[in-house]
Each structure stands twice: as structure tokens, then as C-alpha cells.
Amino acid sequence: MGRGRAKAKQTKVARELKYYTPDTDLSALEQELRAASQRSGSRDDASDDTEQDGYHYDDDQWAANDR
Incomplete structure (x- = not known):
């Protein structure tokens, strides 16, 4: 007993929030x-070739080593 009012209040609050x-x-x-x-924009300029963990990757160097 008594749960009806609590549930009605929860339903009312949920409806108001929705x-x-x-x-x-x-x-x-x-x-x-x-x-x-x-x-x-200022952060993108500084990290063009730098990954988030701070390492610098040079694609040309890797491509030269594959040949």
C-alpha cells in the first residue's frame, strides 16, 4: 500500500523531464x-605528423624501407 502515489509521482517527474x-x-x-x-584549429597545426602518444611518423621513411 502507498506505492501508488510514489509511482504516480515518478511517472509525473519522468514525463516532465521527457x-x-x-x-x-x-x-x-x-x-x-x-x-x-x-x-x-591551433592544436591541429601542431600535430600534423605527430600521433597522440607523442611519436613522430614519417611516411616517406617507411615507404623507402619497403622497397
Whole structure:
């Protein structure tokens, strides 16, 4: 007994969460995405031939050794 109210409340909360649509600040989102793309752009330039673990791979050297 008593579980009916608890279950009804859980159902109500779940429904509110499912259909909740907060207002989105699109200008703030745009600024955040610009800042993220600028930061990732500077990292891409520094790591063209460098893997994430810090080793440098030279494709020409490997191709010359295969011949």
C-alpha cells in the first residue's frame, strides 16, 4: 500500500523531464562553438605528423624501407 502515489509521482517527474524544452541561448552557443573550433584549429597545426602518444611518423621513411 502507498506505492501508488510514489509511482504516480515518478511517472509525473519522468514525463516532465521527457517533454521539458528549456530556452536555448543561441548566441551563447555560437560563441562557445567558435571558441572551441579556434582552440582545436591551433592544436591541429601542431600535430600534423605527430600521433597522440607523442611519436613522430614519417611516411616517406617507411615507404623507402619497403622497397
